[in-house]
C-alpha cells in the first residue's frame with residue numbers, strides 16, 4: 001500500500017515512558033493520534049484483552065440468526081444456536097483457514113466452508129468432514145468429535161449487549177464495566193424487554209479511533225461551537241453554550257459520559273420534557289432503580305453522550321423532527337473500530353426500547369437519521385474535525401507539541417468546579433458540572449496503563465491432533 | 475425492483491406507489507429525452523451545491539431513500555439492512571439538511587468539497603399514469619476535500635419517480651442503491 005503524507009511517520013522512535021507520563025498529567029503528545037508504532041501496541045495491549053462490543057441479542061433474535069462482526073482484523077460469527085444460546089466463533093475454518101461465513105447477516109443452521117466442504121452447526125460444532133476415513137484414517141488421524149470453530153476466548157453480555165474479549169482470562173464483563181453499568185441502563189433498559197438494535201450503518205473515516213471515543217466520553221465544550229448549525233436551523237434546542245456547561249460529566253468504573261441539565265420538574269416531567277410519552281416513563285420507573293431515577297428526577301441531569309473504554313460510545317439526544325415544538329429522543333450505539341493509526345470504521349446503530357409504541361419508534365428513528373450516523377447533521381461536523389486533527393498529527397511538529405488536556409483543573413490540580421456531592425448527584429463515580437476534560441483524561445490514562453502493562457502472550461490452539469486432546473479450549 | 479424498498483422502508487408511508495409499466499422507452503422517445511435532461515440538470519445542481527434550487531425540483535411528498543446495503547448469502551432474499559437506511563427522508567428533513575448548509579456554520583462543507591456526479595445508464599419507463607415516469611440511472615460521485623487527502627467515490631444505482639407538474643418535472647420518489655456495504659466517505663453531507 002502506498003503511503004501518503006496523511007499517514008503517521010513510520011520510523012519515529014517514540015519515547016514510550018515519556019509519552020505515558022505526559023498523558024497521565026493531561027499533557028497529550030499530539031502524535032498519539034497518528035502513530036503507527038503506538039497503534040501496533042494498541043492492537044495487542046488494548047484490543048487484545050479489553051471487552052469489545054460485537055452485537056446486541058436483538059440482532060440475532062431467533063435461532064439460526066447470525067451477524068458477522070470484527071475485533072480489529074479478527075472476524076467472529078455471532079449466532080443464536082438452536083437451543084437459543086448466543087455463541088461467538090472465530091470465522092476461520094479449522095482445516096485450511098478459509099473464512100467460513102462470508103455474509104454479514106443471515107439465518108443458517110449450518111455453515112459450510114466453500115474450500116473443501118467442512119461444515120459446522122450454528123453452535124460451532126464440526127459436523128461434516130468429507131472423506132474423513134479416506135483422507136485421515138478417521139478419528140485416529142483427525143479427531144472430529146468435540147471439534148468446533150474456535151470460540152471467542154471470552155464471551156459475556158449485559159442487558160443483551162454482547163461483548164467478547166480475546167483474553168481467555170478476562171474478568172467478568174460486569175466487573176469490567178463496573179459502576180458504568182448504572183449509566184448503561186439508561187440507554188439499554190428503558191423497559192423489561194430492553195432495546196431493539198438496528199443497523200449498523202458503517203463507514204470509514206480518516207481519523208484515529210481515540211478521538212471519537214474521547215469526544216463522546218466528555219467533550220461538552222465542543223457542542224456550542226461545532227454544532228452551531230444544528231441549533232441555528234431549529235433542529236436542537238439544547239446545545240446553547242450557557243446550557244451545556246450546566247450539565248454534569250461523570251466517570252464511573254470503566255466509562256464516563258455527559259449529561260444535560262433539565263428545567264425544574266420531577267422524574268415524569270423531566271423525562272417527558274425530552275419527549276418520552278407517559279407510558280414509556282411508567283415502564284422506566286419499573287426498570288430503573290431509585291438512584292437511577294433520582295439522577296433525573298431530583299438532580300435534573302439527563303444522560304447524553306458516553307464512552308466505555310476503549311471504543312464503544314452511546315448518544316441520547318432529543319431533536320425536533322417536524323415543524324413543531326415537540327422533540328423526540330433517540331439513542332445510538334456506536335463503535336470506533338480501528339483500521340489503522342489514521343483510519344477508523346464507524347459502526348453506528350439505532351437503538352429503541354422494544355416496548356415503545358410503533359409511532360415513537362418511527363419518529364425516534366427519524367431523529368437518529370437527522371442527527372447521527374452516516375448522514376447525521378451532528379456527526380458530519382464532528383467527523384470533519386477528527387479527520388483534520390488526525391491529518392495534522394502525522395508529522396514531526398506534532399511530536400513536539402503537548403496538547404493541554406487539563407481543562408477543569410488548575411496547575412496545582414485544584415478543581416475549577418468542585419465535584420458534585422452525593423446529594424447533588426445520585427449516580428456512582430465522580431461528577432462535575434462545567435466544562436472539563438476529566439473524562440478524556442480518564443480514558444487516555446486507561447490507554448496509557450494498558451500500553452504500559454504488556455499482556456501475556458496467548459497460547460497456540462491446536463486442533464484435531466491427539467496431543468491436543470481434541471481441542472485445547474471448548 | 476427498487477420501488478419495493480420505498481414501500482418497505484420505515485419512513486416511506488407517505489410516498490407515491492406508482493410503478494413502472496412495460497419495458498424501456500426508446501432513446502428517441504420525447505419522455506426519455508425529458509427525463510434524461512432532468513437528471514443531467516439535477517447533476518449540475520448537485521455538483522454546484524445549489525441545494526435551494528434542488529429542493530425546488532422535489533415534490534412535497536418526496537421520499538428520498540438510501541438503504542444500507544449488507545452482504546448476504548445468495549438466496550437470502552434481502553441485501554439491505556432491515557429497518558435501517560442512510561437516508562429515509564421527507565421534504566421536511568431534506569429542507570433541514572439544506573437549511574444547515576445555508577448557515578455559515580456547517581463546518582463539514584467549509585471549505586466546500588469539489589463534487590462531480592457522473593451520470594449514466596439512464597433507462598426510462600412509462601407508468602400507469604401519464605404524468606409519471608420511472609427513470610433508472612447509475613451515478614458515480616467523486617468528492618474531494620482540501621489538498622492532501624485523496625478523493626472518495628460513491629457508486630450507486632437509482633430509481634426515480636418523476637411527476638409532471640405545472641412547474642415541469644419534479645422528483646417524487648428516489649431509491650438509491652449504493653454499491654458498498656461500508657461507505658468509504660467520511661460522511662454523506664452530499665446528495666446522490
Ligand code: FES
Nearest residue numbers: 093095096113116
Ligand atoms: S479450508 Fe475449510 S474445508 Fe478446507
Ligand SMILES: [Fe+2]
Nearest residue numbers: 222226378382
Ligand atoms: Fe459532536
